[in-house]
Amino acid sequence: DAGVTQSPTHLIKTRGQQVTLRCSPKSGHDTVSWYQQALGQGPQFIFQYYEEEERQRGNFPDRFSGHQFPNYSSELNVNALLLGDSALYLCASSLGLLINTEAFFGQGTRLTVV
Amino acid sequence: QQQVKQSPQSLIVQKGGISIINCAYENTAFDYFPWYQQFPGKGPALLIAIRPDVSEKKEGRFTISFNxxxxxxxxxxxxxxxxxxxxxxxxxxxxxxxxxxxxLTFGKGTLLTVNP
Known part of the structure; x- marks a missing residue:
């Protein structure tokens, strides 16, 4: 079981550019949640995908968007990058329909905006 | 709006000592309280978790107390x-x-250093 895998592991982008981050959930999981972790802070909920739909969004602007594919993998897109978007982006997978399973996290993608 | 407040921000303990980290919340809709451990460059990993109908849960050297x-x-x-x-x-x-x-809603984290 490969667990939750994210790609790429590191990324450097220029302010104003767009970026796409990818996540493959743990085998058997169907729900993907994305979190932003700024340096020295706890993870902040961005949004969650289940059945290829965004189920809930945290307090993030529309520049942050996502997608879930039929195989449950997910992408996080960020447009018009700002310096403040520099952070570790974490993907967590779990089971939907309120099945009581734990959320498993990937190792994250470190995004640096210069 | 921080819904889960965590303290202290950092903690230094000697080997063999007891480390204690505290959290407080306001939202009574929370129904499950996990703790995660994160090493540099890694994602958070579940350590131990508790439900609000239990006052204490112990797993090895790790214990959650819940009030x-x-x-x-x-x-x-x-x-x-x-x-x-x-x-x-x-x-x-x-x-x-x-x-x-x-x-999940997270606290801001506690950096624990255990000196040998």
Whole structure:
């Protein structure tokens, strides 16, 4: 079981550019949640995908968007990058329909905006 | 809006000592309280978790104490080891707005250093 895998592991982008981050959930999981972790802070909920739909969004602007594919993998897109978007982006997978399973996290993608 | 408050921000303990990290919450909709351990460059990993109808849960050297009336819970690490040096996050779980899935709200984290 490969667990939750994210790609790429590191990324450097220029302010104003767009970026796409990818996540493959743990085998058997169907729900993907994305979190932003700024340096020295706890993870902040961005949004969650289940059945290829965004189920809930945290307090993030529309520049942050996502997608879930039929195989449950997910992408996080960020447009018009700002310096403040520099952070570790974490993907967590779990089971939907309120099945009581734990959320498993990937190792994250470190995004640096210069 | 920080819904889960965690303290202290950092903690230094000698090997063999007890590490204690505290968290408090306000939202009574939280129904599950996990603790995560994060090493540099890694994602958070589940350490131990508790439900609000239980006052204490112990797994090896790790214990969660839960006070539902005070809306507080804490992590105790007994016989702390240098390998325990990491950042610890408390979290609280609630339903998403559609009621289909759970989501987590995290504290800001505690950087634990265990000196040999």
């Amino acid at each position: 539902k009336s005070a809306k507080q819970f804490s992590l105790h690490i007994m016989d702390s080891q240098p390998g325990d040096s990491a950042t610890y996050f408390c979290a609280a779980r609630t339903l998403n707005s559609g009621g289909s899935n759970y989501k």
